[in-house]
Amino acid sequence: MPETTKDVVLECRDVSHQFGEKKVLNQVNLEIGRGQIVALVGPSGSGKSTLLRAILGTHPPRQGQVLMEGVPYRAPHRDRGIVYQRYSLFPFLTAEENVAFGLKLDRTSALFRLFQYPQWRNIRREHLRQAREFLERVGLGAATGHYPSELSGGMCQRVAIAQALIMRPKLLLLDEPFGALDESTRESLQLMLLQLYQENLTARRQNEPEPHTILIVTHELNEALYVSDRVLGLSQYHHDGHGGATIVYDKPAPIFGPGDEKDLMQFNAQKESLLSAVFSEEYIQHHSEFVSFWQDMAQAQRTTAS
Ligand SMILES: Nc1ncnc2c1ncn2[C@@H]1O[C@H](COP(=O)(O)OP(=O)(O)OP(=O)(O)O)[C@@H](O)[C@H]1O
Ligand SMILES: [Mg+2]
Structure with a gap:
């Protein structure tokens, strides 16, 4: 589990974006802590790549701010790396x-x-x-x-x-990096990401800053839950959806080490809740109903401490 002491690498503050009349992003607020491996999922066209480009700095948002280690920016920098599908x-x-x-x-x-x-x-x-x-x-x-x-x-x-x-890079962005690969190749690359997660764990144990902070966009819910320690859902299916997509899901993921058994029950329950909260046009909730990552982390820390 990631630390809850907020060593924030990346912050989006009220980030909104539109193309002409088409509203795509609607007040995205987000903090990513150092050492987190965050998966971003959402319906096709919800604006995941648009958000990644805003974070990369090549296409700054129309409204709002993107900050790295507390400093706003509107241009690319070597602190942020990206790998695309192709x-x-x-x-x-x-x-x-x-x-x-x-x-x-x-x-x-x-x-x-x-x-x-x-x-x-x-x-x-x-x-x-x-x-x-x-x-x-x-x-x-x-x-x-x-x-x-x-x-x-x-x-x-x-x-x-x-x-x-x-x-x-202080933040590595991956936009559907394994989307063009066959299933078994994809799995071996997922394991490679888990090795990076292990490097973070080793650094954490030695009280050193974790080397990898990663935001990965993926269509595959299994992949999202498997490689990340936090899952974000970006979706237009929420109470204020006419204004564009926003973060409607933000929870810790069940992280697995490379050699671990998968807890399929927990896995499937979280998948079901992602499917309804993020991908279902019928299930419309207040956008913050499933946004609880930082509260869940604080709660877990209090439980460990007591
Ligand atoms: N340069 C552009 N000009 C006009 N509209 C655009 C532009 N780029 C993206 N859009 C529109 O913005 C919306 C969000 O696009 P984006 O590519 O960010 O979605 P996505 O979530 O990454 O989708 P996918 O899962 O299919 O990759 C889409 O409706 C798309 O058509
Ligand atoms: Mg995309």
Whole structure:
């Protein structure tokens, strides 16, 4: 379970967005704490990608504010990484070169690389070493020298995730990252996300800041409940839905370690409640009825303390 002491990485304050006359987001309020792995689900067209783009900073919201560690922003920054459904690798670079690419742009200039070639060569070697380390962490240690055309879709997606992780973003955004993959590949990538969750747990035990804060959009409810420790529902099906979608569900998820047995009863109960609160056009409730993540966390902490 995540800590309830609020070390907030990302905040959305009354974020609303519209395209022309079409109202898409309606006063989205949200705080994501460091080390949380948050799944965002919602009906198709409810505005999940629109919200992600606002958080990324490429498409700031029409109204409201997005803040990182308390500072409002309206532009992209390396603190926020993103991986899309369709991998965006350079076909002419090997896996390790693809992963090291962001470091190259971030840490050196073209002039430096041209005029300080010997130093650049050493830095380059170090970047590639780091890239191999990150590829190892996503289970691709054996494919470092391969080009994207020599890798499967699942492997390319692992490279894209390593590419994002190597920049050590404060927040990693994943928009349907496994949507194009077959079932078994998808499962192995879900396990990889759980490994990242384990890295958070290890850091927490050692009183260090958790390295991974992740917001993942997924269509798959099983996936949402399986990989996250918090589930958010964004939906237009609520009492003020004509103004657009808002957060209508926000609860802790039953987290599973990579080797854990799944508690199917708990899993199914939460799935049922997500289906009615977020996806059902018939079931219209006040938007805050199922929004209780922070209260639930505070309650769990009080129970543990007593
Ligand atoms: N650039 C745009 N111009 C006009 N309308 C847009 C634009 N981008 C998105 N929309 C509309 O905004 C709504 C929300 O779109 P968005 O892509 O954010 O939904 P989504 O929840 O990510 O959907 P999906 O689950 O299908 O990916 C949709 O009705 C879409 O048609
Ligand atoms: Mg989308």
